[in-house]
Amino acid sequence: MEQRYDPKSIEPGWQEIWEKTGAFEAEKDPLREKYYLLEMFPYPSGRIHIGHVRNYTIGDVVARYKRMCGYNVLHPMGWDAFGMPAENAAIDNNTHPAKWTYENIAAMRKQLKRLGFSYDWNRELATCDPQYYKWEQWLFIKMYEKGMVYRKESYVNWCETCRTVLANEQVESGNCWRCGMPVKQKKLWGWFFKITDYAEDLLKNCDRLSGWPEKVLTMQKNWIGKSTGAQIEFPVYQTNESISVFTTRPDTIYGATFMVLAPEHPLVKQLAAGTEQEKNVTEFVEQMARENRTDRMTEDREKEGVFLGAWCINPANEKPIPIYTANFALMEYGTGAVMSVPAHDQRDFEFAGKYGIDIITVIQPRELSAEETARDQAYTGDGEMLNSGPFDGLHNRQAYEELIAWFEKHGIGKRTTSYRLRDWGISRQRYWGTPVPMIHCPECGIVPVNEKDLPIVLPEDIDLLEGGGSPLAAHEEFINTKCPKCNTPARRETDTMDTFVESSWYFERYCSPNYDKGMFDPDAVDYWMPVDQYIGGVEHAVMHLLYSRYFTRILKDLGLVNFEEPFTRLLTQGMVSKETQHCQEHGYLYPEETENRDESVFCKKCGRPVEIGRVEKMSKSKKNIIDPNQLVEHYGADTVRLFCLFASPPERDLEWSEQGVEGGYRFLNRIWRLAENWIPRLKDTPAYKDAPTDLDEETRDLYIKTHQTIKKVTDDIEDRFHFNTAISAVMELVNTIYNSESKITPEAENQQTLGVMRHALETAVLLLAPMVPHITEELWAGLGNKPGSLAKASWPKYRQDALTTDTRLIVIQVNGKLRAKFEADSAADEEALKQRALADENVERFIGGKPIKKVIVVKDKLVNIVV
RNA sequence: GCCUGGGUGGCGGAAUAGGUAGACGCAAGGGACUUAAAAUCCCUUGGGGCAUAGUCCCCGUACGAGUUCGAUUCUCGUCCCAGGCACCA
Incomplete structure (x- = not known):
């Protein structure tokens, strides 16, 4: 040990030893209990930022702690290496995305190593590695064969700046999640994962994810957005067509006085054709197509629409109602058609008011008259049915059920469920991503690549186009191929996959990162998965975490894994x-x-x-x-x-303070000096670990403080990951050691006191080991242990008999207010405590001769006298 | 608007089954050491009061009620802050 605490000179040395001895390499061992700890892997932007440092520090403490507790810990790290910044940087700096990416990875790996994180670097992976994305392409083909993937032309979210499509999850209040620019709707062909097939299951299982923060589960539930109701057919007047609507309020059908179709609805143009409204309708639809989603969908946006010149029949009362198209109707939700009930839906109410459409009240609350209901605004509550033919007089909840039964009986409609969740559009019109392994054959149509031809590797000699656009589409060698079925010339698909696809299964790949017979070694995944603790930013609450849950279900349904939730516990750290x-x-x-x-x-x-x-x-x-x-x-x-x-518990935001950092540095120096002072004196003394009964009073206090600290730190880490209070506790222990120091005079310095001192010091080192691994390794070695052995040392255990002294501080209250305290023997019974409390001078003053109504005695804690 | 969190000293934050509010750290002030400074060590530090400076008293956990012997903690209402969703039929 050196004289002065000089982290720069000691830290790299320990990092080297850990690496040389393979201290953090994880081996499958069925005899030992595993613990898979994972932090969200970073995008290799080139620099580690402080958010990463926080995330990975929290993870590292848990990994090191669990290792000390005897678990077989898997703690891997890798790179979410595909994505647009690489492409943009490549254009700006005239380099290649791969070169840029791998250089960034090298720089960031170095930074992570310098922070001393205990990763098993043998398992490092980069998602841009063909050996990684090969298996993603393989899975894509399996999914295609099972009908879990499909290609369609639809309106998609298009970011003009990034020149690519975005999934719904990647649009944040109308803007691109990456660049913040407004997102437009564009009609385009693309590949979709049928995540909606799993909507119900993903939703239902939220309730079983007890190790996840409530906040994240709520966000996922809201995103999936289940609503129950009915699908009802409205025949179009004088045609064979019919319009299907989804409604959550079938009980209000008698109040439906108009129909609204989304501007993109296929019947809009068809129904308007040949009517005097045709021109207006066409204009309106075109105007809507030009507008971006944000502008069209803000809530304060006025409701606008045009009449189609066509009517449909309300199947409940067989009355004709006008059909409109309007800006507020979404093609993506339900059926793209709304049965509009102005009396009982605020949005419909506003629209009807503007266009002079009838408002018919069909539900009347007890406290209002029929005239008052829905006069100034829509009435959305419950009540008694009216104007509803045979259903009049019923409570609307009951009418809801009877109407659905009636629809089903007459083939007009049926009970259904609708979800807000859309299928996951994964096509990206960019270069730096996993190529979709499909071939367009003029004879056979769309054909998957043969498995033996995987991976479809990204060509390296590409011209990245200024302002985006897929360079693959212009790469003749890449595009031109032969059909795997009929061998005629065919064209390769040029879309690449959303990078969220790679991050949806990387945690499984870590289990056997070099496996070449499949996505992962089934035995390895069987042993390590699921992830016991996942740690990352809350910004992925919907996107990455929902996709990963979905992918795990896919893998299960393909028979590749036997669990459906990938992450047992989740911690989302604050910013x-x-x-x-x-x-x-x-x-x-x-x-x-x-x-x-x-x-x-x-x-x-x-x-x-x-x-x-x-x-x-x-x-x-x-x-x-x-x-x-x-x-x-x-x-x-x-x-x-x-x-x-x-500075703060992990789930909360952390406010950076230079002075706070300084304080941390001071604390480490404080322990260093303590060790430096004591190590020469107790180098050969074994730590005292017996019962506290034989110790003299002062030594015993230190011994008890030591054991209390072990309990406190263990509980804080184990139950809540509250490292801030755990560190406070060790700081208290260190303060106590400083205070005891003066009491151990040369005369008092015997084997027993030295043993207790050694025990206290050793314990402080062990308890801090997961948090500050370098200085503690140094001190551990200084105490005479084998250098580098702290990483595998055992977590200290506390003695139950060393947690408390024989006296307890008892608080005396009068009418609930603190009036005095005293030390009581822990053996004292309630009556003794009561007598002692009543005898107190100050207490007597407050009782002031008034009669005592009641005395409450809480063992080991307090006496409350009620007068 | 709806859904989550949250509101505690000058600051970051403690109080884990309703039982001493303010642990620990930062900042500030005082003292010791030093020729001096830094570093270090020790002490004080929520606000107010006092003819009795105490094991003293009053007030105090956003605000207002309530439950309780006792509430930062539980219930109801109000205000403010952050995050998520937002014309979803």
Whole structure:
């Protein structure tokens, strides 16, 4: 051990030892209980940011902790390596996406290693590796054969900036999740995964995911968006056509006074054809097609529509009702047609008001008259049926059931369920992704590639087009092929897959990353999966986590795995934020662009005072980012890790504070000095581990504090991952050791006191080992243990008999207010406590001679006297 | 609008089955050491009150009620903040 704590000189050495000894390599071992800990793998952007550091530190603590507890821990790391930034960077810097990606991976791997994370690097994978995506293509073909994939032309979310299609999950309030630009609707051919087949199952199982945060489950449930109701047929007047509608309120059908079709609905043009409305309708539909989704779908957008010049028949009362097309109707939801009941739906109410359509009340609440109901706004509650023929007088909930029965009996409609969830559009019109392994043959149509021809590798010699567009479509060698069935010249599919496909099964690949006979070795997956603990950002609550759950079901239905939920427990960590600095003249400022004078901050450029802005998520544009590299350089990996854990519990946001980091560094120094002072004295003394009864009072206090700390830290990590309070507890222990130090005079220095001291010190080192692994390895070796053995040391256990002293602090209350405290023997019975409390001087004052109504005694805690 | 969280000192945050509110850290102040500074170590630190400076008193966990011997914790109502969804028929 060196004199001074110098993280820079000790950390790389331990990292080397871990690597050399293969300390974190995981081997399948059926005799040992496994623990699969996974953090969401990063996109190789080139630099690790502080959000990664936090995520991976939390994961690493759990991995190291579980290892110390004896589990066979799998803790892998890899790269979500396909995606558009590589392509864009390649265009900007005139390089190749693969080169850019692999260089970034090398840089980031180095950063992760420098932080001392305990990954099994032998299992590292990159999704852009043909040996990885080969199996994704294989799975695609299996799914195609089972009818789980299909190709269709439809309106899709199109991002003009990224020049590609987006899945519904990837549109965030009308904008592209990646670049933030508005998303348009575009009619395009594309490949879809039939995730809607699993909607019900994905929804139902949410309730069984007890290890997931409620927040994430709610988001998934809302996204799947189940609603129950009926599908009802409305015949079109004087034609053979009929319009199918989905409604959650079949009980209001007698109040349906018009019909609305989505502008994209196939019947719109057909029904308007030849009527005097045809021109208006065409214009309206074209205008809707031009508008982007955001503009059309904002809620404050006024309801607009046009009459089609056609009517349909309300099957309940056989009255004709006009058919409209309107901006608020969505082709993607239900059947793309709405039976509109203005009296009982606010949106329909507004539309009817604007276009002068009849409003007929069919449900009347008890507290309002028929005239008052639905006068100023739609009435959406329950009540008694009226204007509804044979159903008048019924409660609407009952009418709901009877109407559905009536529809089913007369073949007019049936009970159905509708989901908001759409099929997953996975086609991307870009280069840097997994090629869809399909061939378009003029004779045979669409034909999957032969399995033996996999992988379909991305060609390397491509011209990336400025402003996007698939270079594959222009690559003659890639496109031209022969049909696997009939051998005539055919064309390859040029779409690549959404990168969320790769991340939907990487956790299975980690189990056997080099397996070449399939996606994964079934035995390995059988042993390691499911992931016991998954950790990542909440931003993936719907996208990645829903897709992964879906994929696991696919694999199960294909007989490849025997479980359906991939992640048993999920932890979503909060984001990292920091205060911003803003100058009137120069906008947001980096700390180095400001200077401190007279307790205020000023802009270096113009000298104006700088406003210290609110705490916000770190981003380049706000200039409130911090660079992990610089921090590690300055303080070492352990301090950076310690602060990430100490500043707040994992699920909450973490506010970055330079001074807080400094505090963490001070704490590590404090332990270092403690060890440095004591190690020479107790090097040859074994740790005292027996019952506390034989110890003198002062030594016993330290011994008990040590065991209390073990319990506290273990519980904090085990139950809640609250590392902040775990660290506090060790800080308290260290403070206690400092305080005991003065009491161990040379005269008092005997084997027993030294043994207790050693035990305390050793325990602090063990408890901190998962969080700050480098300094603790150094101290562990200093204490005479085999260098590098801490990573595999056993987690300390506490003695039940060493958790409490024989006296307890008892609190005395009068009428619930604290009035006095005293130390009581733990053996004292209730009566004794009561007598002692009543005898207290201060207590007597507050009783003031009033009669005592009741005395409540809580063992080991308090006495409350009620007067 | 709906659904989740959340609101505690100057700050980050504790209080895990209703039982001492403010652990631990940061910042601030004071002291020791030093020629000095840094570092370190020790002490003080929610607000207010006092003829009795105490094992003292009053107030205090967004606000207002309630349940309870006792509420940061449970119930109801109000306000504010963050995140998600948002014309879904």
